[in-house]
Amino acid sequence: MRITLIAGARPNFMKIAPIVHAIKNAQKNGENINYRLVHTGQHYDKKMSGDFFEQLEIPEPDVNLACGGGTQAQQTANIMIGFEKELLKNPAELVLVVGDVTSTMACAITAQKLNTKVAHVEGGIRSHDWTMPEEINRLVTDAITNYFFTTSKLANNNLIQSGVLKEQIFFVGNTMIDTLLKQRPRFRKPPIWDQLDLRDKEYIVMTLHRPSNVDEEEKLKDLINEIIKHSNGLPLIFPVHPRTAKILKSLGINHPHLYLIEPLGYLEFNYLTERSKAVVTDSGGITEETTVMGVPCITLRENTERPETVTQGTNELIGTNPKAIQPAFEKLFSGNWKKGSALELWDGQTATRIVDHILKIYN
Known part of the structure; x- marks a missing residue:
């Protein structure tokens, strides 16, 4: 056939x-x-x-x-x-x-x-x-x-x-997890790792792409500023789409701990994700990967099509209100983030x- x-x-x-x-x-x-x-x-x-x-x-x-x-x-x-x-x-x-x-x-x-x-x-x-x-x-x-x-x-x-x-x-x-588990031994360092001398669990990865977060300029500015403010001075690694990078530049968002980098390959991005303190995202697929790798995930969305990553995994859905970022980070840095569990199949x-x-x- x-x-x-x-x-x-x-x-x-x-x-x-x-x-x-x-x-x-x-x-x-x-x-x-x-x-x-x-x-x-x-x-x-x-x-x-x-x-x-x-x-x-x-x-x-x-x-x-x-x-x-x-x-x-x-x-x-x-x-x-x-x-x-x-x-x-x-x-x-x-x-x-x-x-x-x-x-x-x-x-x-x-x-x-x-x-x-x-x-x-x-x-x-x-x-x-x-x-x-x-x-x-x-x-x-x-x-x-x-x-x-x-x-x-x-x-x-x-x-x-x-x-x-x-x-x-x-x-x-989940076939996405098939790929993750097969490729996990092959994850490789992106250049930013050595450039910043990054260390395990001492930085945060960010990804934002949904129009509800990046198209409203003032909202995007508030989100980024709240993340910077409550990230305990850890490096924030943000592989960013060129269009979003232009918006950030026009908004004058610039901070010594915020690193805007080019989008990464699959092996490089997951190398960063696996070793991060946490991931802040509005992606659905990343919440699945962080759940399997046991990495805390803060999702800036009002809803998710992958609720099992919240009920059984390491993901927390906090909405898109910038004020929700502070309590999420306080929970993260207090060591009280949920561990998650293995998902069936x-x-x-x-x-x-x-x-x-x-x-x-x-x-």
Whole structure:
């Protein structure tokens, strides 16, 4: 059988990589399964080079549809047009989408209209916040998915409550964690480590990218200033998008302990994360990684589609009010931050389970 794997942004490839490895292992065991890796080109990322795929130990995509730019509607339409041509030229028995980017939704719709079944890795995740484009992508994708590969039993319940049949749902774990555990021994120092003579647990990593945090300039300024004020003088390492860097510069935010650096590769960023005192973020994926690595995580969001990182992991959701930062840091520096616990099936074997289920379905 032939599977088409869809990725539209850098984090998608981290979720796809272990599935590629699992398919290759199945091939070695004599299974009749092949894949084609399609990059929609939704996000242009200058770090999406050969080195990136080498780090993940996967081949470069078979095709890049180059559908970046434009409004949400334009991008959705461009991806659907591009992927329709791709799927007609290279038919598949199953289209596998991951995560919740626009490519996930657009390729799922296109596949179903060409009578091709769809599998959704990370199906059932919900923030219940319809102002997030990702939530719309999740809802639409799951409404037309045939097979759901879920990261938690809560995701299973979300799907069942929406009318999905239990036999369509497969609780398998988290492929993002497959990649993390596989690559953890290969994490490597970024240049900033030696430049600043950083030491374990004596600095904080920051990432902010959501419009609700970075587009409102005064709010961003207040957030950064509160983080600086309550970080006990520890270095704040902020791999920052160039657009956000320009906003920070225009706001005149400059502090001797705040270090704005270029975005890092996967191995370098996680080297920093694993050794940090804590991470301050508004990312969903990072909350999963910090949970597995046992690193305190302070999330500047009002809601999360990964509540298990809060209820079982090391993540605390504090909202976007700058005044919430002080009590969070006081808790961190008092040594009272929760330790978290291992999450069920987040064990590095998720992709193998996914491929095993697919083989059973199609044999």
